[in-house]
Amino acid sequence: MSFTKQYKPFKTPVYCPITEETAFDYGEYLRTDHWQELREVTAFLSKYTCQKCGKKIKLSESNLHHLNYKNLGNECQDDVLFLCRECHKKIHGIGVEEKPKKKKKKKHRKPSKLTRLIHSLTPKQKQEAYKMLKERFG
């Protein structure tokens, strides 16, 4: 028996022209480089701050929440929210009962080229990149 979450296949597969990836269901979509990059760009544009409670968070502690799915594969910043885990749970109405967490082995995803690039920028270059990304992603 598998405990992996099952997703219904999309009616139309989602295609990202930039990374040239096609996803056939939401689970697959969340594993694309496209989604990973969108998370990173959104994290950067929101200055690593939860857009609900204002807490500073690391990318690895964040959840990117879809406000709507109409631009799936080609989201702009109005379609997503950069959130800390607590705020994300609240949005989905998931109980806040804090069970002691079992230690899970974390699958560590290597930071993508984009993240490494962002981290290597000088503050001035970061400002430029911010402007550029803001234009690109709205």
Ligand SMILES: [Zn+2]
């Ligand atoms: Zn928050």
Ligand SMILES: [Zn+2]
């Ligand atoms: Zn969500």
